[in-house]
Amino acid sequence: MPATGEGNGKPGLTRREFVWTMGAAAAAYGLQDLPDENGIFWSPEPKVELGWAPGLEEFRTSTCLICPSRCGIRGRLVDGRLVRVVGNQLHPLSRGGVCPRGIAGLQMVYHPERISGPMVAEGARGGGNWRGVSRDEALTLLTERLRASRTVAGPESLALVAGYCAGSMQALWHQFLRSYGSPNYVADDYADGTDCVMGLMHGIRRRPAYDLEQASLVLSFGAPLFESWWSPLQAYVAFGGSDEDGGQRPRFIQVDARFSRTAARTQEWVGVKPGTHSVLALGIAYVLIRNDLHDADFLSRHVAGFEDAVDGAGATTEGYRSLVLRNYRTEEVSAVTGVPVERITALARAFGSSPAPVAVCGADVTQAPNGLQAGMAVHSLNLLLGRVNRPGGVIFGKDPPLAPLASPVLDDAARAGLTSQPVAGPGPAFGTGDVASRFARAVAAGDGRVENLLLYYADPLASSVHPEAWRAALARIPFVVSFSPYLDETTRHADLVLPDLVSFERWQDAPSPASYPYPVWGVAQPLVEPQVDGIATGDAVLAVASRLGGSVAQSLAYPSFEELLKERAKGLFEIRRGMLFASEFEGRHHRQMEERGWWLREHDEFEEFWEDLVDRGGWTDLFHDFTDPAGIAQTPDGLIDLMPEELTRALVANGLDRTPYIGLTGDDAVPPADFPLRLMPYRVSTLASGTLSLERWLAEVPGLFPETLWYPWVEVHPDTVRTLGLEEDTMVWISSSRGRMRARLKVFPGTAPGNVCVPYRLQHPDGELANPLQLLDGPTDPLTGLAPWFTTFVRLDQVGAVD
Amino acid sequence: MVIDLDRCTGCAACEVACKSENNLATVSPEQAEMGRAMSWMKVISEVEGEFPNSTLQFFPRPCMHCDNPPCVKVCPVSATYLGEDGIVGQIYARCIGCRYCANACPYTVKYFNWYGPEWSESELQHLNPDVSVRPKGVIEKCTFCHHRLQKAKEDARAEGRELREEDFQPACAEICPTRAIIFGDLDDPTHRVATLKDDPRSMRLMEELGTEPKVYYLRSRA
Numbered sequence A: 001m002p003a004t005g006e007g008n009g010k011p012g013l014t015r016r017e018f019v020w021t022m023g024a025a026a027a028a029y030g031l032q033d034l035p036d037e038n039g040i041f042w043s044p045e046p047k048v049e050l051g052w053a054p055g056l057e058e059f060r061t062s063t064c065l066i067c068p069s070r071c072g073i074r075g076r077l078v079d080g081r082l083v084r085v086v087g088n089q090l091h092p093l094s095r096g097g098v099c100p101r102g103i104a105g106l107q108m109v110y111h112p113e114r115i116s117g118p119m120v121a122e123g124a125r126g127g128g129n130w131r132g133v134s135r136d137e138a139l140t141l142l143t144e145r146l147r148a149s150r151t152v153a154g155p156e157s158l159a160l161v162a163g164y165c166a167g168s169m170q171a172l173w174h175q176f177l178r179s180y181g182s183p184n185y186v187a188d189d190y191a192d193g194t195d196c197v198m199g200l201m202h203g204i205r206r207r208p209a210y211d212l213e214q215a216s217l218v219l220s221f222g223a224p225l226f227e228s229w230w231s232p233l234q235a236y237v238a239f240g241g242s243d244e245d246g247g248q249r250p251r252f253i254q255v256d257a258r259f260s261r262t263a264a265r266t267q268e269w270v271g272v273k274p275g276t277h278s279v280l281a282l283g284i285a286y287v288l289i290r291n292d293l294h295d296a297d298f299l300s301r302h303v304a305g306f307e308d309a310v311d312g313a314g315a316t317t318e319g320y321r322s323l324v325l326r327n328y329r330t331e332e333v334s335a336v337t338g339v340p341v342e343r344i345t346a347l348a349r350a351f352g353s354s355p356a357p358v359a360v361c362g363a364d365v366t367q368a369p370n371g372l373q374a375g376m377a378v379h380s381l382n383l384l385l386g387r388v389n390r391p392g393g394v395i396f397g398k399d400p401p402l403a404p405l406a407s408p409v410l411d412d413a414a415r416a417g418l419t420s421q422p423v424a425g426p427g428p429a430f431g432t433g434d435v436a437s438r439f440a441r442a443v444a445a446g447d448g449r450v451e452n453l454l455l456y457y458a459d460p461l462a463s464s465v466h467p468e469a470w471r472a473a474l475a476r477i478p479f480v481v482s483f484s485p486y487l488d489e490t491t492r493h494a495d496l497v498l499p500d501l502v503s504f505e506r507w508q509d510a511p512s513p514a515s516y517p518y519p520v521w522g523v524a525q526p527l528v529e530p531q532v533d534g535i536a537t538g539d540a541v542l543a544v545a546s547r548l549g550g551s552v553a554q555s556l557a558y559p560s561f562e563e564l565l566k567e568r569a570k571g572l573f574e575i576r577r578g579m580l581f582a583s584e585f586e587g588r589h590h591r592q593m594e595e596r597g598w599w600l601r602e603h604d605e606f607e608e609f610w611e612d613l614v615d616r617g618g619w620t621d622l623f624h625d626f627t628d629p630a631g632i633a634q635t636p637d638g639l640i641d642l643m644p645e646e647l648t649r650a651l652v653a654n655g656l657d658r659t660p661y662i663g664l665t666g667d668d669a670v671p672p673a674d675f676p677l678r679l680m681p682y683r684v685s686t687l688a689s690g691t692l693s694l695e696r697w698l699a700e701v702p703g704l705f706p707e708t709l710w711y712p713w714v715e716v717h718p719d720t721v722r723t724l725g726l727e728e729d730t731m732v733w734i735s736s737s738r739g740r741m742r743a744r745l746k747v748f749p750g751t752a753p754g755n756v757c758v759p760y761r762l763q764h765p766d767g768e769l770a771n772p773l774q775l776l777d778g779p780t781d782p783l784t785g786l787a788p789w790f791t792t793f794v795r796l797d798q799v800g801a802v803d
Numbered sequence B: 001m002v003i004d005l006d007r008c009t010g011c012a013a014c015e016v017a018c019k020s021e022n023n024l025a026t027v028s029p030e031q032a033e034m035g036r037a038m039s040w041m042k043v044i045s046e047v048e049g050e051f052p053n054s055t056l057q058f059f060p061r062p063c064m065h066c067d068n069p070p071c072v073k074v075c076p077v078s079a080t081y082l083g084e085d086g087i088v089g090q091i092y093a094r095c096i097g098c099r100y101c102a103n104a105c106p107y108t109v110k111y112f113n114w115y116g117p118e119w120s121e122s123e124l125q126h127l128n129p130d131v132s133v134r135p136k137g138v139i140e141k142c143t144f145c146h147h148r149l150q151k152a153k154e155d156a157r158a159e160g161r162e163l164r165e166e167d168f169q170p171a172c173a174e175i176c177p178t179r180a181i182i183f184g185d186l187d188d189p190t191h192r193v194a195t196l197k198d199d200p201r202s203m204r205l206m207e208e209l210g211t212e213p214k215v216y217y218l219r220s221r222a
C-alpha cells in the first residue's frame, strides 16, 4: 500500500478512468493463468496453489454510517478482509435488513479511488498537483495554521462546513469550535423545515418521529419512504410487517406528484399536481370535519386554534375549522390537486376510520412554496384525529441519555470570538434554513473574516443549490482543509487533505434517525484495518486540539475518539433503563417490565457493559411513556397550537397574507414560452445521502428503469417526448434560466405530461456532474430559508443539436 | 424459493447482496448498454398505465432452478446439470461458451462472460473466497448460493444432525429487509415454502412451458 497521497489521488483522473484503468488486476484466484484472447472455447480447471488453506472466518458487529438510518450490520471477515456486509438481527430499527448501499459499502472500503493518505496541494490550488505528507506533518500543519490565525485574525476566522453528522462527532465539532472560539458551524445537511413545524405547533423544536410499525394506515405526503427517507429500513420493516402477530401490516398510501418507487410499491398511489400535497391534506381535513370523523375530545383538551376565537373587544378570529370549511371544499381541492372528488372523500374516510392512522410529512411538502404552512397543513391531520404521542402515531423521539462532554473551557480569545456575528448572518424567520448557501454568499460578497475552512462530509461544489457562490467563496478563503476520503469536487480545491477513514473502518456512534420514535445508540466499531493511511476525523480533531494546547486541549482531553465514546456510554450504564440490543422477543419483555416500573440490571461492571454493547451493536430503550403530557406539547399553556401567533407575526413581517392555511394553491404559474416543462428533482435511493456513487455495484442497480445503468437520466411522459420531437435514450440538455445539465432521456408514462423528473445528483461515467438543484431558479422561502424544489421551468434539447 | 410480491419494495438489496456474495463482475458502461451486465438476481419492473394511474410490479428474478430445465438439455458438454438437491448447477471449467443454454432459457437468467472480470488490486480484497470468479468465455448464473448449502451440510454432519431450515439461506433471502424472499425445501412439509407454494396467491413464471420452476411467486394483493 503506498504510504502517502502521492500518486493515488490524481485529480486529473475522472471516475471512469479510475474504475476502468486502475482495474484489470486480475491477479488472484489463479485467474492469471487463463488465456486472454482465445479463451472463449476452453477454460482450464481452477488451480489451487500450494500452501492454500481455508481462511479464518469471523463476524463482527457494527453500524452502517452511509446514511442517517444507521442500520445495524455484521461484517463477515475472512483473514481480516471484509468480504460481506449483512444485517444485525438485534438492531431494533433495521432488524437484520440492509439496503443496497450498505451492502455495496465494501466497495467504498476497497475502492481504488480512495485518497491514500494526507496530502498538500502543490502550486496553484485546484491545479491537481499533490504532495503526500505524513499524518504527523499534516496535523502539525493544520495546528500551526489554526494557532497563528487564532492570534492574528481571531478565532472567528475558522469555519466548518459539516454534512449530516449526528451524535458524538457533531458534539465533538461543536466543542472544538466553541473552545477555539468560532461561531461558524455551518451545517450542510438535510434541513427540511419539519422541525420548525413542530416547534411552532407543539413548542418542541424537533423533527417528528413516526411509529410506523404500530400504525394501521400510513398516509405519506411525499415522504420518500422506500427511497431516500431518514430511514428506508424503518419503512421496510414496517411494510414487511411482523411474522409474529399474525402478519399484521399497516396499509401505506402515498401522495406523490411523481410515480416514485414508494408510490409504486405502497398499496395506493394518489398522484397530485406538484406542490399541492398540503391542499389535498386540507381537503381531507374538510371531509373529516364535515363528517364528524375528527377527535373532538382530543381537540378540546390538547389543541388551541381549532374553534374561532373572540377577543376582549368582541372581534372574532377565525379558527382552523372555519378556515378549512370555507376554503377547502372538495370540488375546489379537486381542481387544484387534480385528485377526483370521490377519491378525496374515500381517502378521508379511510384515514378517519382507521384505528391507528398517521400522516407523514415529506420534504416535498415543505420544499413547496409556503412550505412551513404546507407542513402544518399535513400535520394538522394528525391533530384532528388525536394521533400525537399515541402508539402508531407521531411521537417526539428522545436522545439517548449519554454522558455529556465535559463543559468547554473558554479563554478570553474564545469568549471574544463567540460573540462575533456568524459569517452566514442571521437565519430565516424559522429554523436555520440553508446555512451553507448563506455562508458561501457572504464570503463571496466580501466577508473576509474566514481564513481557514474545514470541510467534513460536505461537497458543496457538487451538491449545493449555489455552486457558483461556493466557487467564488472558495477563491477568497486562504486555507481549505478537506477530510474527505475521496477526491470529490470540493476536495480538489483544498490546500490540505486529511482523508477520513470510511464507514466500517472507524469508531463512531450512531444515534437513530429523526424519524424513529425510540432512542437508539448504535456503535460503529471498525470491521477492518484502515486500507489507506488516513486518520479518523474524530481522532484528528482530538489530536489538533491537544497540540493547540490551552483551553482547547482542556476542553477535549480524550486520548482517542473511541475513549470519548466509551466515556459517553457511561451515561447509558448508569441510567437504569433501556437495554442492549436484543431479539424482538427480549425487547418486548423489556418494554413490558419498564411499563410496570421494573428494570433488570444486566451488568455490574462498566467494562463488561461496554464490551457487550459493542458486541451486540448498541443500546436502546423501547419503552415510551404515552401518558407524559410533555410528549404532546411544551408550549406555555401546554396546548398544541393550530394557529400560532408567531407564524402570523412572521407572515405579516414578510408581507404575506396573515391567515395561516390560506394561499396554499400549489404553484399555478404558467410556464414561460422558452421553458415549457416543470422540473422535479428527486433523490434516488442508491444515492440518498448525496455522496458520489463510487460503487460499481450500485451503478448497476435500477431506479425504476432496469435498463438505466450508469447514466443520469430524466423521466418524461411519452406525449411530451413526442411533442418535443425528441428520441428516447439519447442525451439531452436540461436548461433553466440558471444553467444546464446533461442526462439521458427516458420515456416514462408515470411522469405527468409537462413535468420532467430528474434524480439528484448522479454522475456521468466520465465524472461529469449532473445536479438538478443547480438549475433551481425560484426565490428562497422567507420563512424557512429553503429553496423551493418544484417551481423551476426547463427546456429539453438534444445534445449535439444546440452545442 | 417463494417470493412474496406483495412485500417486495424493489429495493434491490437482494441484487446487490448476490453480487457481493457471488463475486459478480461489473462490465463497462458501454458493455452494459449492450445488455451484457450480469445480475444473477435481477429485480425486473413492469410499469402499466399513465399518470396518475400507473401501476408497477417488481419481480425479483433469480434462476428458476427448473425441475425440467431446458438449458440442461441443450448443453453439449454437460456443463450445466440438475443436481440431486434440485439445484441447477454450472461447471465453469467444463463450459465451452457455446451459449446454447443461455438461448434455451426462457427466463433469460444465464449470463455470458464476454470479458474476464476486472478488479483493481484493492477490490480483490473483498471477493468472497468461497466462490470462484468466472473467467472470460463461460456462462454463469444463480446457484441458490450452493456453496452455502455445502457448508451447511458439512456443519450439520459435523454436529451429527439433520439440516434445518435456517441453516441454509441464500444471500438474497438472508438480506431482504421486508422478508419477501422465503427459502427452504419445497419437499419438506415443515418448511414454510412447502405451505406457501400452495397459497391461493401462488404462481410460477411461464408454467405452461412445462419447465417446472422451483421459484414460486405470491401475487400482490393490492
Ligand code: SF4
Pocket (backbone or CB within 6 Å): A064, A065, A066, A067, A068, A069, A070, A071, A097, A098, A099, A100, A101, A102, A103, A231, A232, A233
Ligand atoms: S439504509 Fe442507510 S444506514 Fe441502512 S444500510 Fe442503507 S445506507 Fe446503511
Ligand code: SF4
Pocket (backbone or CB within 6 Å): B007, B008, B009, B010, B011, B012, B013, B014, B015, B043, B060, B175, B176, B177, B178, B179, B180, B181
Ligand atoms: S431485497 Fe426483498 S424487497 Fe428488496 S428487491 Fe429484493 S425481494 Fe424485493
